[in-house]
Amino acid sequence: MAEARAISGKDLRDMFVAATGWLEKSAADVDALNVFPVPDGDTGTNMLLTMRSSIEESYQAANSASGVARAIAKGALIGARGNSGVILSQIWNGMAQGLDEKDTMTGADLVTALLKASKTAYNGLSNPVEGTILTVIREAAEAAEKHAAEVSNDLISVMEATVDAARESVANTPTLLPVLKECGVVDAGGQGLYTILEGALHYLKGETEQLELRRPWMVASSIPLTTKVPQMVGAMDEVPYGYCTNFVIKGAEIDPDKLRKRLEKRGESVIVIGDDSAVRVHIHTLDPGEIMHYVNPLGTLHQINIRNMDEQYRDFLEMQKERMPGVDTAIVAVVAGEGLSQVFTSLGATIIVPGGQTMNPSTKDLLQAVEAVPSEKVIILPNNKNIVLTAEQVPSLTGKKINVVPTKTIPQGVAALLAFDYEADLETNAVSMYQAHSEVRSIEVTRAVRATRLGGLDIKKRQAIGFLDGDLVAVADKVDEVLNQALERVNPDEAEVVTIYYGADTKLAEAEQVAAAVRERYPQLQVEVVQGGQPHYNYIASVE
Amino acid sequence: MTVKIITDSLGDIPPEAVQELGITVIPINVIFGRINYRDGVDLTTEQFYDKLASSKIFPTTIVPSLGRYADAYDKVAEETGDILVITNSHRLSASYETALLAKERMNKKCRVEVVDSLSTILAQGLIVMAAARAARDGARLDKVLELTRHNIPRAHTRMAFDTLEYLRRGGRIGKARTFLGTVLKISPILGIRNGEVYPFAREHSRARAIEYLYEFADGFTRIDGIGVEDATTPDEADELTQRLQSRFPDVTIYRAKVSPGVGVHVGPRVLGVAVLGDRD
Numbered sequence: 001m002a003e004a005r006a007i008s009g010k011d012l013r014d015m016f017v018a019a020t021g022w023l024e025k026s027a028a029d030v031d032a033l034n035v036f037p038v039p040d041g042d043t044g045t046n047m048l049l050t051m052r053s054s055i056e057e058s059y060q061a062a063n064s065a066s067g068v069a070r071a072i073a074k075g076a077l078i079g080a081r082g083n084s085g086v087i088l089s090q091i092w093n094g095m096a097q098g099l100d101e102k103d104t105m106t107g108a109d110l111v112t113a114l115l116k117a118s119k120t121a122y123n124g125l126s127n128p129v130e131g132t133i134l135t136v137i138r139e140a141a142e143a144a145e146k147h148a149a150e151v152s153n154d155l156i157s158v159m160e161a162t163v164d165a166a167r168e169s170v171a172n173t174p175t176l177l178p179v180l181k182e183c184g185v186v187d188a189g190g191q192g193l194y195t196i197l198e199g200a201l202h203y204l205k206g207e208t209e210q211l212e213l214r215r216p217w218m219v220a221s222s223i224p225l226t227t228k229v230p231q232m233v234g235a236m237d238e239v240p241y242g243y244c245t246n247f248v249i250k251g252a253e254i255d256p257d258k259l260r261k262r263l264e265k266r267g268e269s270v271i272v273i274g275d276d277s278a279v280r281v282h283i284h285t286l287d288p289g290e291i292m293h294y295v296n297p298l299g300t301l302h303q304i305n306i307r308n309m310d311e312q313y314r315d316f317l318e319m320q321k322e323r324m325p326g327v328d329t330a331i332v333a334v335v336a337g338e339g340l341s342q343v344f345t346s347l348g349a350t351i352i353v354p355g356g357q358t359m360n361p362s363t364k365d366l367l368q369a370v371e372a373v374p375s376e377k378v379i380i381l382p383n384n385k386n387i388v389l390t391a392e393q394v395p396s397l398t399g400k401k402i403n404v405v406p407t408k409t410i411p412q413g414v415a416a417l418l419a420f421d422y423e424a425d426l427e428t429n430a431v432s433m434y435q436a437h438s439e440v441r442s443i444e445v446t447r448a449v450r451a452t453r454l455g456g457l458d459i460k461k462r463q464a465i466g467f468l469d470g471d472l473v474a475v476a477d478k479v480d481e482v483l484n485q486a487l488e489r490v491n492p493d494e495a496e497v498v499t500i501y502y503g504a505d506t507k508l509a510e511a512e513q514v515a516a517a518v519r520e521r522y523p524q525l526q527v528e529v530v531q532g533g534q535p536h537y538n539y540i541a542s543v544e
Numbered sequence: 545m546t547v548k549i550i551t552d553s554l555g556d557i558p559p560e561a562v563q564e565l566g567i568t569v570i571p572i573n574v575i576f577g578r579i580n581y582r583d584g585v586d587l588t589t590e591q592f593y594d595k596l597a598s599s600k601i602f603p604t605t606i607v608p609s610l611g612r613y614a615d616a617y618d619k620v621a622e623e624t625g626d627i628l629v630i631t632n633s634h635r636l637s638a639s640y641e642t643a644l645l646a647k648e649r650m651n652k653k654c655r656v657e658v659v660d661s662l663s664t665i666l667a668q669g670l671i672v673m674a675a676a677r678a679a680r681d682g683a684r685l686d687k688v689l690e691l692t693r694h695n696i697p698r699a700h701t702r703m704a705f706d707t708l709e710y711l712r713r714g715g716r717i718g719k720a721r722t723f724l725g726t727v728l729k730i731s732p733i734l735g736i737r738n739g740e741v742y743p744f745a746r747e748h749s750r751a752r753a754i755e756y757l758y759e760f761a762d763g764f765t766r767i768d769g770i771g772v773e774d775a776t777t778p779d780e781a782d783e784l785t786q787r788l789q790s791r792f793p794d795v796t797i798y799r800a801k802v803s804p805g806v807g808v809h810v811g812p813r814v815l816g817v818a819v820l821g822d823r824d
Contacts, residue, residue: 339727346726347746418730418746422719423737497749499728526749528729544748 005155006104007204009068013058015203016072018211020051021450022199023192026216028386030195031360032393033188042362043188046082050089051196053079065105069096069113077274078248078303084189086271086282087121087133091193093273094120107158111148114141114162123257124273126264131177133189139169140197159201166194212452242267243288245306249279251299259298266291329426330373333381333413334361334391337534340410340501347417350375356410357536360386363393370398377401377426379433383413385470403430408470409442410501410534411542441495442469443486443541445479464538479506479538480514484521490543492522501532501540514539547626547679547688550616552607552639553583554632555661555669556773556800565676570608570616572637572805577601583805592804593776593812602713603808607638613646621652626685629658630672630692633739636664636716657685659692662739666771666800666818667701673798674768674820695820698768702735702744702760703816704753710811716741733757754784757817761788767821773800775807775814784817 007015023030023044030044057075061067073096076089097120098113099105105113118141122128143165144158151157173187174180180187195216202210245267256279260272267285274280279298285291288306295301333349335341336356344352351369355361370378378400382391385408395402403426407413419436421429444467448459455472459465466474466482474485483500492498498518502511508531515529532540550568551557562569571582574592576599581587583605587595596603620627634640640660647656661668675692683691708724711717711734717724718741723732726746731753733745747753761770770788774781785799802814 343727347728347730348722414728415748418748421745422722422743496751499748526729530727544752 006106006109007065007155008104009061009063009065012065012068012105013055013061013072015200016051016058016068017055018203019196019199020048020055022202022211022216023048023051023195026195027192028360028389029216030188030192031362031386032389033185033191042082042360042365043084044192045360046085047088047189047192047196049081050076050079050085054089054092065102065109066096066099069099072096074278077278077280080273080280083271084133084192086273086280087124087189088193089280090121090124090273091117091133091137093275094118105155107148107153107155110155110158110162111141111144111153114144117141124271126260126270129177131173131175131180132187133193135173135176136166136169136187136190136193140166140193156201156204159197159204163194163197163201166190166197170194242284242286243306245281245283245285245288245291247281247292247295247304248274248302249281249295249299250277250302252277254279254298259295262294263291266294328375329377329379329420329429330375331379331381331417331420332366332369332373333417334366334383334387335410335413336536337501337504337532339531339533340540341533343414343501343530343532344381344417347414348420349381349417350378355387356384356534357386359535360384360390363390363397366391366394367397370394370400370402375400378403379420379426379430380404381407381413381416383407383410385409401426403427405430405433405437407437409444410532410540411440411442411499412437414499414542415440415544439544441490441543443467443483443490443539443543444470444537445482445486445539445541446537447479448475480517483514483539483541484517487518487522487541487543492525492543495522495525495543497526497528497542497544498522499528499530499542499544501530501534503532503534503536503538503540505535506538511539545624545626547628547683547685548620548624549672549676549679549688550620550627550629550643551661551668551672552632552637552643553803553805554637554639554664555630555672556665556771556803556806557669557672558798558800559584561669561673561798565673565680567672567676568616568620570613570639572639572803573606573608574603574804574808575606576603581804583803587804589775589801589804589807592807596807596812604714605637605805605808607642610642610646610649613642614649614651617646617650617654617656618652621650621654625654627654627656628675628679628685628688628692629656630661630668630675631658632664632668633662633736634660635662635718635738635740636736655685657689659689659696660739661699662696663699663701663736665701665703665802665806665816666773666798667699667736667820669798669800670769670771670818670820671695671699695768698822699818699820700735700760701771701816701818702733702757703810703814704747704750704757705732705734705810706750706813707811708732708734710809711741714809716809719743754780754815757815758784758787758791761817761819762791764819764821764823767792767795767819769796769798769820771798771800771816771818773802773816773818775802775810776812777815780815784815788817 027044027048054072054075058071061071073092076092080086080089094117095113098116118138140162144162147161170190263270267283269284271282330350333344334353334355341352350373353361353369380391382388388406391404416433416437419433448463451461457475464479464482466486474482476482515527519527553571571585574581629643631639631643643658720741720743723743731747735744772785
C-alpha cells in the first residue's frame with residue numbers, strides 16, 4: 001500500500017457515486033430505523049435524495065478535488081431534504097472547506113476534511129444532540145486523526161479507521177439518546193452516514209464486486225431492546241403546528257450564524273445552513289410573513305415552501321366530513337402520480353399520502369394522515385414493499401384502531417380497495433381486503449438505472465425491465481416487449497381483466513398501442529388503459 | 545273474506561304472477577318530457593329502453609295521485625273488506641305516503657293496512673307475492689300482515705350496474721354516491737339496506753359482477769323465493785337463472801324485467817337478483 005496515496009477530483013466524484021449507490025441499497029432499512037427527532041421514517045431516503053443532488057452537481061464541476069467537493073456541498077445544500085439531509089449537506093460543506101484549493105485528496109487531506117466536516121455540522125444546528133449523525137461524524141473524524149498520527153496516513157488506511165469508528169459510534173448511539181434505547185434501534189442518520197463512508201471505502205479498495213452484489217450491513221444496537229416503543233416520540237409533542245417554512249436565500253455576504261441566531265427568536269426547529277452566497281432555512285413559526293419580511297433584504301428567495309400545519313389539518317377534517325358520510329372505517333393509501341391518486345380517491349380512499357418507489361413517506365406522514373381522518377378505525381394501504389414496514393409502525397403510535405393491509409404494489413392496493421365493504425367492520429374488511437390483494441398479479445415495467453445482473457438476467461443500463469409481483473422476470477430493449485414477456489408469465493388465458501396504468505413519462509398513444517397489442521394477442525381479455533402518472537414506472541399493470 | 549293485495553309497479557312482479565295471484569298493481573308514471581306513460585301499461589320495458597336510447601329527454605317518474613290510489617282501493621273494496629297495501633320503500637319513492645293518505649280519500653268502507661316494504665324491484669315483489677299467496681290460501685288480514693312484517697327484513701337484493709349515472713340523476717343514489725366517479729371501469733354492486741340504495745361491492749369486470757350475484761344467492765341457507773331480472777341483457781339473466789335453478793332445484797325462481805319506473809333510475813344493462821330467505 002503506497003503511503004500518502006492521493007485521488008483526483010474525478011476519483012473523488014466516482015467515490016461519491018459509489019457511496020450513493022451503496023446507500024441506495026439500504027435507504028429503506030435506514031428509513032425504518034428513524035425515531036429521532038420525529039418518527040418519520042424517511043431518513044435514508046432523504047439522505048439518498050440529498051446525495052443524488054450532490055452527484056448531479058458534481059458533474060458540473062472542475063476535475064480538481066476541491067472543485068468536486070465544492071460542487072458536492074452545493075448540490076447537497078440545494079437538494080437537502082429533511083433534518084438528516086440538511087446535516088449531511090453541512091458535513092459536505094465542511095469537507096469542501098477542508099479540501100479547499102486541493103487538486104487531489106490524500107489521507108492527510110481526508111483527516112482535515114473530516115475534522116472540518118464535523119465542526120461545520122455542529123455549527124449548523126442551534127441545538128446539537130448527541131447520539132445522532134453528529135456524534136458519528138465527530139467520532140469518525142477523531143479516529144481518522146488519531147489513526148493518521150499514530151498508525152498510517154495512507155488514504156485507504158485512514159478511511160478504514162474512519163469506517164470502523166463510524167460503525168462503533170453508530171452501535172453506541174442508543175446509549176447516548178434515550179429515545180433510541182427505548183425503541184431498540186440505532187440512529188438512522190448515523191447509520192446512513194456510516195453506510196456512505198463504507199461505500200466510499202469499498203470504492204477506494206476497488207471492491208466493485210462488493211458494491212454490486214452485497215448489501216450494506218445494518219449496525220445492531222450495542223444495547224438490547226429494553227422497553228416497548230413509546231406512545232409518541234420526541235418532537236411530536238410540539239403542537240400546535242403553526243407553519244413549517246422552508247426557503248433558500250441567494251445573495252451576497254449573508255452571515256448564516258447571525259441569521260440563525262436572529263431566527264431562533266422567531267420560531268422553533270430552526271436550521272440555517274449554507275455560505276455567504278446561498279443559505280437554506282427551515283423554521284417552524286406562527287408567522288411566516290414576518291420571517292419572509294425579515295430575510296427579504298438579504299437576497300433573493302427561492303424554493304419557498306410554507307405549509308400551514310394547523311389549517312391543513314382542520315380543512316382536511318372538514319372536507320372529509322362532507323365527503324365520507326357515515327363511513328366509519330377510513331382508508332389511508334400511499335400513492336404516487338396524479339392519475340393513480342385519482343383512481344384511489346375515486347375508489348374511496350379517504351386520504352392519499354404521496355409516495356412510492358422513489359419517495360417513501362415517513363411514519364410521521366402516515367401517522368398524521370391517520371390522525372387526520374374523522375374515523376377511529378383506519379386501514380392503511382402502503383402499496384409498496386418499502387413502505388409496508390413504515391406503515392406497520394403506525395398502529396403502536398396512535399390510539400386509533402389501525403389495520404395495515406400489506407399491499408406491495410399499486411394493483412394490489414386497487415384490488416384491496418375494490419374489496420372494501422362499507423357494511424363490514426374493520427376486521428372483516430381487513431380480512432377480505434387481504435384476500436383480494438393476493439388475488440391480483442402485478443406487473444411493473446421500468447428502465448434500469450444502471451447495468452447489473454439480477455435474478456439470473458443480465459441488464460444493461462437503460463434497458464427495459466419487468467417485474468412480476470416484485471420479481472424481475474423480463475429484460476428487453478423496448479418496454480412493450482417487457483410488458484408482453486411479463487404478461488406471458490401470468491397465463492393470461494385464464495385472466496379476465498388487464499388494467500394498464502401508464503406513467504408520467506409515457507404518452508397515451510404509446511399506451512394505447514401497447515394495449516392494442518395485448519388485445520390482439522389475448523382477444524378474450526378486457527384491457528383497460530388508465531393514466532397513472534406515476535414516476536419511475538413506464539407501466540404498471542394488473543392482471544385479474 | 546279473501547284478503548286482497550295492492551302494490552305499486554316498482555316491485556317488478558312478472559305479469560303472470562300478478563294475474564295468477566290476483567294482485568292489483570298501481571302503475572307509477574314514467575314521464576318523457578310532456579308525455580306521461582303508465583309503467584308497464586302504456587310502456588313495456590323494451591319500449592322504454594328504446595326510448596331511453598333514442599330520446600334526448602331524460603325521463604322522470606312520479607307516483608300517481610292520492611285519487612288514483614283511492615280509486616284502486618275502492619275498486620278492490622268491491623270484492624273484499626280487507627286490503628293490504630305493500631309499497632315501495634319510502635326512501636325511494638312517495639308511494640308509501642300516498643298510499644297512507646289515500647286511505648282517507650276512499651269512498652267505500654273497508655279495512656286497509658299500508659306497509660312499507662323498505663324495498664324495491666323483485667325484493668319488494670317477493671314480499672308482495674308471498675302475501676298474496678297466503679291471502680289466496682285463506683289467511684286472515686292480521687296473519688298476512690304478520691307474515692309480511694316478518695318477510696320485510698328477509699328480502700334482499702343485489703344489482704350489478706354498468707353506470708350509476710341514472711341513479712345519480714334521479715336522486716336515488718344514497719350512500720352509493722361513494723361509488724361515483726371512479727376512474728376505472730368497474731361494475732358496482734348495489735342493493736337495498738334500511739330502505740335505501742346501498743353500495744355493497746365493486747367488481748372489476750361484468751363476469752365477476754355476475755359471479756357476485758350468483759354467490760350472493762348461494763349464500764342463503766333457507767330460501768322462499770328468488771327473482772332474477774334484467775333491463776337489456778336477457779341472455780345474461782337467463783343463464784344466471786339456469787345456474788341458480790340447478791343450485792336450488794326446489795325453489796321457485798321468478799324471471800322478470802326491470803320495469804320502466806325502475807329503469808328510469810337504474811339505466812340500461814342492470815342485472816338484479818332478489819332473494820326472500822335467511823342467511824344463517
